[in-house]
Amino acid sequence: MPSPENVLDVQQLVKHFPVRRSLLRRQTGAIKAVDGVDLQLRQGETLGLVGESGCGKSTLARLLMALERPTSGQVLFHGEDIHALSGSRLRALRRRIQIILQDPYTSLNPRMTVGDIVGEPFEIHRDAAPRGSKRTRVGELLEVVGLDPDHVNRYPHQFSGGQRQRIGIARALALRPEVVICDEPVSALDVSVQAQVINLLVSLQSEFSLSYVFIAHDLSVVRHVSDRVAVMYLGKIVETGSHAEIYDHAAHPYTQALLSAAPEPDPELRGQRSTIVLEGDVPSPADPPSGCHFRTRCWLAEPRCADEEPELTVRPGSEHPTACHFAAESPKVDH
Amino acid sequence: MSQLDIDRLSVEFRVRGQVIRAVDELSYSLSSGQTLVLLGESGSGKSVSALAVMGLLETPPAVITGGEIRFDGTDLLALSRKQARSFRGRRISMIFQDALSALNPVLSVGFQIAEMMRVHEGLSKADSRQRAIELMERVRIPAAAKRFGDYPHEFSGGMRQRIMIAMALALSPDFLIADEPTTALDVTVQAQIVALLGELRQETSMGMVLITHDLGLAADVADRIAVMYAGRIVEAAPAADLYRAPAHPYTAGLLASIPRASRKGHALLPIKGSPPSLAAVPSGCAFHPRCPMSTERCSIERPELRTLSDGRTSACHYAEEVSNALA
Secondary structure, three states: OOOOOEEEEEEEEEEEEEEEEOOOOEEEEEEEEEEEEEEEEEOOOEEEEEOOOOOOHHHHHHHHOOOOOOOEEEEEEOOEEHHHOOHHHHHHHHOOEEEEOOOOOOOOOOOOOHHHHHHHHHHHOHHHOOOOOHHHHHHHHHHHOOOOHHHHHOOHHHOOHHHHHHHHHHHHHOOOOOEEEEEOOOOOOOHHHHHHHHHHHHHHHHHOOOEEEEEEOOHHHHHHHOOEEEEEEOOEEEEEEEHHHHHHOOOOHHHHHHHHHOOOOOHHHOOOOOOOOOOOOOOOOOOOOOOOOOHHHOOOOOHHHHHOOOOOEEOOOOOOEEOOOOOOOOOOOOO | OOEEEEEEEEEEEEEOOEEEEEEEEEEEEEEOOOEEEEEOOOOOOHHHHHHHHHOOOOOOOEEEEEEEEEEOOEEHHHOOHHHHHHHEOOOEEEEOOOHHHHOOOOOOHHHHHHHHHHHHHOOOHHHHHHHHHHHHHHOOOOOHHHHOOOOHHHOOHHHHHHHHHHHHHOOOOOEEEEEOOOOOOOHHHHHHHHHHHHHHHHHHOOEEEEEEOOHHHHHHHOOEEEEEEOOEEEEEEEHHHHHHOOOOHHHHHHHHHOOOHHHOOOOOOOOOOOOOOHHHOOOOOOOHHHOOOOOHHHHHOOOOOEEOOOOOEEOOOOHHHHHHHHO
16 A cells, blocks of 8 residues: 555565576576565665575565566555656666665775765766766765765775775765665674664664665664564565564564574573574575475474465464464563 | 693784784683683684694795694694694594585585595495494484485585584594684574584583684683684683673673664664774784773783783783773
């Protein structure tokens, strides 16, 4: 349902990558990277997206950026389907949704100066900065992210990992976007530097009234920055709610297992917390289990789970939407 | 009960006329049955020190410039390569972060595990195969006998790490050095591997050196923790003491900077700046440019690692003030 406060509204989004074999390139199967996702991003909020590798979070990010065409479903930006746009209207849209990438080492061109990297968006969108104001704007952007504007002629290798991530952030902010997709923005950084970048992202959000989709596998980082959280498993959202609903009242067994598996930085809790150790690995998205995708690793699974796919909806066991037939807050997981 | 003592170990890299001191007078002791965590960020020297203990450093460019690595009193650095090799591999073994690149891609995993027993213990092909399957079962690889002939790429990341652990256990070592063994794994798989290592240590009373940058993982497994910064140990203490009252400003800064439930809605308290390059380590205390407590003395005089009144060690001129301020 398009609603005025939703900046992004994702409806039944599906992305299958075809698997082709043999000379005739017949399609023999599909990697179901994103398999029916519904999401809403509200104005000014941070939506945390957590899940393990291969669950489809990065493909979802590329779909939200219109870098990938969906197999079916829609991404509405202020009510307008972004995948139906082309030409100048698509270019205009790209200014309003930007991305910050994980690896500050490979996402910056080593042959370009910092000034060229941060100024490049203005080359592409000539009307974004009045003639002759590019240099000033680049200097302002560097200052905003805590870099010295005098370093505008340096190259990426002359900066540390944390500073490089700031360059990536400055580039993402250049065109004054409304939505920023943060795809694992701090996971390549040293622990002592992560906190600097997290604080920066939080303060930029209020300064520029940004809405964030914050993708990460580190649960404590997501808890810190997010207003709402969506948990993804094998191409589907299995549970979504406010940060308190997810972290303190998780009702889907996968969320409970994920939270209990994350180690707490306190040795005195050792042996006191109950840890759910899941069996096995995440199944291949080329051949996900029937019914509930999580059932092969779930300790609550019953025959019904193999036959009937649970919808993401509010259920008797919990006040926020979960995709589990047996959603319930207990067993209480301490984390 | 075996004992591993690292005593003032120093390692330098000599590249293009430049000398980079990656490990600087590192000392620690470990008895079998204990777990020591070496905690540090990238470039702190934790992995290089482990490779030095295992004799796996490439020389040149790496040179062990001083110190001793004693196994039950025998200094491995004073032995011939051949003599030292009977300790390494057999009595001390190691697992790595990236199991895919540590395993040979063109040999089956079963062959690689069995090879350990054939080379070191002279077992026959049939016997070593049997033992390898037992080891694969012990690290919970499903259908071990059937998967004996499979190649590394046919296993998932978590299963490959189990294969590495099986290889490391093949000769029943007294000590296991685990270098970021779960960093490349997802959190639910990490929990499986941590649980497995815990069980194996209970069964075998093996001593373990676990290298990590993860304060959560360290809290979960460590008996003692040694915190490294710019090639040196800056603080060492029993795990619970270290988290309760750190005695070095770097440790205190790390603990304050990680997001916790109680800090939700507040800004995090980061350490300013970034870890130094080992090619340009700051004078005096290497941490002084980032330290909120530093004085002029810190930029001139290097603080030695010293024992505090409660038996812990810290390399800070103001260690007592740090622990008092936080207590």
